[in-house]
């Protein structure tokens with residue numbers, strides 16, 4: 137047979153488009169920044185079980201970020217590793233959607249934000265299984281199983297708090313009204329996303345919008361929450377233009393590594 | 402984020418296990434599996450790395466006493482992965498493998514369906530209810546009510562969806578009233 141021998145070795149990272157690395161970094165940044173926000177709940181959860189849940193979800197998100205950063209480093213081929221991406225880039229180089237960097241607010245707001253983003257992740261991971269980039273497909277297949285757990289757990293809390301007491305309902309609706317305009321950015325296709333889509337690296341984010349909206353509005357209805365009307369607002373975190381919260385977040389995330397370069401434990 | 406420093410020798414003692422003393426490797430692939438089967442999981446020492454299904458492949462070149470072990474992480478962010486890698490490295494070196502190579506591979510993703518019958522029995526004995534079989538239907542697996550590892554009752558309820566390690570959830574038996582760990586299907 138003339139077909140190349142089947143090999144179990146992972147395919148060498150191959151750049152399929154000039155925007156390939158940029159797209160991988162956007163997804164990685166989303167996981168890292170949400171992980172950092174969820175970690176802030178460690179030791180402050182309203183009940184022990186949720187303290188543990190948030191820490192566990194944060195750890196899984198960190199795992200995703202590590203895999204994606206390592207892959208981005210391999211694609212880039214300039215010797216940057218996961219730490220270089222996490223600790224040594226400045227604010228404008230981070231390309232996470234603004235949604236994940238917003239301050240936690242109360243527990244309900246944190247739940248709602250994480251649920252909205254994780255639900256988006258589930259759709260992206262599923263579609264990455266068809267990616268022309270085998271490493272990205274593998275990361276998607278690995279991550280989706282964990283993300284589904286997160287989605288289920290967080291979604292259950294959205295329902296419990298939305299359809300809870302008068303006070304919890306009021307707070308959840310307020311959190312939803314505040315967060316909702318930031319979700320448009322998750323489905324906004326710019327030059328990087330389009331290039332990645334046309335190269336077969338990434339799914340068209342705009343095509344995920346309908347599925348996501350269908351799922352979220354059904355769950356919000358169960359939670360007796362009113363899905364806010366669309367607004368023309370478009371957040372710009374994925375363009376590197378962040379909210380004022382981002383600088384503080386990065387300062388906490390990066391200060392130790394920058395004060396003690398090369399430190400390890 | 403990367404744990405570059407090697408772990409102290411007594412690291413595993415903190416988990417109630419000690420570094421196993423392996424047999425001298427006879428150069429065969431079968432024997433390499435036997436040696437690997439002797440390495441406990443650092444977080445749940447009742448089960449071996451092989452029975453947990455994270456050792457995927459073993460390749461060896463007996464003449465050069467060289468070996469490559471392919472492992473896969475349970476959860477992407479599992480903090481034990483680095484400890485596991487170092488532990489395999491040390492055990493293989495102690496067994497006389499010259500510069501063992503440990504390769505981390507994430508595809509296909511680890512599933513609890515890979516836990517062996519021996520492994521499931523070990524978890525049960527340890528007081529952790531083994532995961533139900535997924536067989537491609539995770540939503541159905543999530544509906545499953547695990548039996549109490551002490552009295553066997555299926556009258557159980559979930560206390561916490563997440564537990565002390567990424568792979569476990571906390572449940573309670575309504576019959577004997579005891580809490581127990583459930584190994585989550587993944």
Ligand SMILES: [Zn+2]
Pocket residue numbers: 549550551552553554574575576577578579
């Ligand atoms: Zn019982």
